[in-house]
Amino acid sequence: xxxxxxxxxxxxxxxxxxxIVIPEWGAARDNVLTVGLGTGVDYSDREYSEPDIEAxxxxxxxxxxxxxxxxxxxxxxxxxxxxxxxPWISYDTDESETEWNSDFYAAAxxxxxxxxQVEISNAFLISDYYRTDTIxxxxxxxxxxxxxxxxxxxxxPNQGRERYWRNTLTLASxxxxxxxxxxxxxxxxxxxxxxxxxxxxxxYDRYLVGLRNQHRYSAAWDSEASLRFxxxxxxxxDPDVATGIIEGIAPEADIELTDDDLSRDLREYRFYGAINNxxxxxxxxxxxxxxxxxxxxxxxxxDIDINQVxxxxxxxxxxxxxxxxxxxxxxxxxxxxxGEWAGNGIAGLNYTGRRSTTGVSLEKRYDIDxxxxxxxxxxxxxxxxxxxxxxxxxxxxxxxxxxxxxxxDREDPVYGAEQIxxxxxxxxxxxxxxxxxxxxxxxxxFLAGLGLDYTFMQNYTASLSYFFTKRESDQEADNYDEHxxxxxxSWRADVMRW
Numbered sequence: 001x002x003x004x005x006x007x008x009x010x011x012x013x014x015x016x017x018x019x020i021v022i023p024e025w026g027a028a029r030d031n032v033l034t035v036g037l038g039t040g041v042d043y044s045d046r047e048y049s050e051p052d053i054e055a056x057x058x059x060x061x062x063x064x065x066x067x068x069x070x071x072x073x074x075x076x077x078x079x080x081x082x083x084x085x086x087p088w089i090s091y092d093t094d095e096s097e098t099e100w101n102s103d104f105y106a107a108a109x110x111x112x113x114x115x116x117q118v119e120i121s122n123a124f125l126i127s128d129y130y131r132t133d134t135i136x137x138x139x140x141x142x143x144x145x146x147x148x149x150x151x152x153x154x155x156x157p158n159q160g161r162e163r164y165w166r167n168t169l170t171l172a173s174x175x176x177x178x179x180x181x182x183x184x185x186x187x188x189x190x191x192x193x194x195x196x197x198x199x200x201x202x203x204y205d206r207y208l209v210g211l212r213n214q215h216r217y218s219a220a221w222d223s224e225a226s227l228r229f230x231x232x233x234x235x236x237x238d239p240d241v242a243t244g245i246i247e248g249i250a251p252e253a254d255i256e257l258t259d260d261d262l263s264r265d266l267r268e269y270r271f272y273g274a275i276n277n278x279x280x281x282x283x284x285x286x287x288x289x290x291x292x293x294x295x296x297x298x299x300x301x302x303d304i305d306i307n308q309v310x311x312x313x314x315x316x317x318x319x320x321x322x323x324x325x326x327x328x329x330x331x332x333x334x335x336x337x338x339g340e341w342a343g344n345g346i347a348g349l350n351y352t353g354r355r356s357t358t359g360v361s362l363e364k365r366y367d368i369d370x371x372x373x374x375x376x377x378x379x380x381x382x383x384x385x386x387x388x389x390x391x392x393x394x395x396x397x398x399x400x401x402x403x404x405x406x407x408x409d410r411e412d413p414v415y416g417a418e419q420i421x422x423x424x425x426x427x428x429x430x431x432x433x434x435x436x437x438x439x440x441x442x443x444x445x446f447l448a449g450l451g452l453d454y455t456f457m458q459n460y461t462a463s464l465s466y467f468f469t470k471r472e473s474d475q476e477a478d479n480y481d482e483h484x485x486x487x488x489x490s491w492r493a494d495v496m497r498w
Contacts, residue, residue: 029074036069036492042090042484044467046160049479061161065090069492079110099163102126115176122170128163130155130373153190153206153371157445157469158478163195164373180222184212192373202375203235220279230268232370264377266301266370269293282316288328294368294378302335304379306366308344324348330366334379334411342366342381355392361385369410376410383407396455406445443473459493 044061067088074081086103107121125132132154155164171187188208210228217223274288292306312326327345348361363384370377385405392398451465467484 029076031072031074031496031498032494033496034069034071034073034492034494036067036071036490038065038067038069038088038488038490040065040486040488040490042486044161044482044484046480046482048477050476060094062093063090064093067490079108081108082106099128100126101128102165117174117176119172120170121168123168124165125167126163126165128161130157130159132166155192156372156374156376157447157482158374158471159194159202165193165195167191178216180214180216182212182214184210186210186212186228190371192371194373202373204371205233206371207231207233221275221277223273223275225273226271228268228270230270232266232268234264234266234375263298264301264375265297266377267295268368268370269295284312284314286312286314288312292366292368294370296377301377302337304335304368305333306368306379307331307333308366310344310346312346320352322350324361332366332379357388357390359386359388379411381409398453400449400451400453402447402449404445404447406447408445409440409442411440441474443471443475443478446470459491461488461490461492463488463490 042061042063042065046060065088067086069084069086071084071086072082082105084103084105088101088103090099090101091097092099102124103126104124105121107119109117109119111117167190169189172184174182174184176182186208187210188206190206191204192206193203208228208230210226212224212226214224215222269291270293271291272288274286276284276286278284288310290306290308290310292304292308294304296303308328308330310326310328312324314322314324316322325347327343330342330344331339332342333339344364344366346361346363346365348363349359351358361384365382365384367380367382368378369380383405384407385403387401387403389401390398391400446469448468449465451463454462456462463486465484465486465488467482467486469482469484470480472479
């Protein structure tokens with residue numbers, strides 16, 4: 001199954017990329033071949049708060065890795081194509097084992113006409129780190145072709161260093177019909193698979209279809225809107241395992257579950273619309289409406305609707321300092337429960353100095369989180385705080401610091417599993433079970449990072465980074481401290497231009 005998905009997406013990307021750029025292949029092209037090599041040490045240690053969990057969990061991690069890089073970027077005034085391969089080999093010094101990881105990327109863009117642009121990309125990643133936007137060893141990022149932003153979901157750090165592969169295929173098309181005015185169509189497919197069978201119920205296929213619009217009414221007024229439909233197909237719990245649980249609860253029960261009885265598949269509907277006013281110099285006033293809805297295939301899960309309105313003021317005090325302040329009401333409605341009113345908002349400050357940048361923000365929001373790779377589905381009530389700082393100490397030496405705080409109240413939109421199985425085993429009707437007995441829990445996630453980057457001999461970079469993660473939760477298995485130290489030495493250079 002894994003091979004079929006990868007081969008299919010690579011073939012689709014290759015065929016469409018050729019169709020996009022072949023009309024201009026005979027034109028004068030600017031080609032750049034970049035190669036690189038990185039190596040380093042990655043060490044992390046996770047300590048759980050509960051002794052019994054600590055006894056069975058082995059989350060010590062110590063790897064030496066090597067990462068080669070080959071990248072080709074070819075451009076003309078009307079199209080661009082990029083191919084990048086950055087596989088890396090890691091050696092487990094504790095278990096004396098070698099693992100192969102991968103980061104392959106292909107993208108193409110073409111202006112079909114002056115007004116119409118088409119982009120396609122495919123990214124394939126094999127990793128054991130939850131961040132999918134970075135790779136170990138040596139960066140393969142490029143400014144030539146920006147990645148298509150379809151709000152790809154990031155994975156949750158709670159999975160630890162579990163190996164997985166993820167393939168992301170995206171297609172986007174924009175049609176410009178006036179100044180600062182366009183229509184856009186987005187298509188995206190993400191396949192996530194964990195190697196460990198224990199986490200197989202976290203696997204999913206995510207399909208996205210989206211429509212975007214930006215419109216300029218006058219020098220003072222403009223608007224933006226997006227509509228997205230998302231389909232999530234999840235790997236289901238083995239019906240035989242669930243049937244065994246029922247037999248353990250009620251040995252006399254004569255019941256056999258099917259995949260349909262345990263479906264976790266869902267549909268999400270997301271709409272965002274905003275109108276912006278630029279009447280006052282260095283000030284932007286906006287009013288926005290955001291709708292998020294979830295519809296679950298399984299009748300035991302109650303559907304969710306979230307409505308949020310926010311009024312925002314963005315102010316540029318100087319060319320170096322800007323702030324954002326927003327506030328508004330929110331209304332959440334869960335099936336079979338009364339609706340609830342609350343508030344949402346954001347406050348942020350960004351400062352850019354001659355050699356430093358500083359960003360601070362705090363946001364209150366409501367969302368539906370279903371694609372973090374943990375198997376959790378449903379409503380989340382969150383506070384999100386961020387602090388980012390970079391400083392160019394010397395011409396070749398820079399320092400970076402990051403703080404991230406995520407406070408959330410979550411709700412599992414399904415009746416307690418054991419009670420459901422007991423009810424099924426007893427032959428009861430579970431279709432009318434309400435969310436009053438849903439599992440509600442709270443957790444805090446705190447992440448901190450500090451790093452030094454030193455560039456020497458033009459093409460060489462040495463980096464030393466320290467990361468600290470702390471999670472506190474009502475769930476016993478979700479409380480831990482994690483320390484990570486990462487050292488990287490890399491070389492990267494453009495070796496050929498033609």
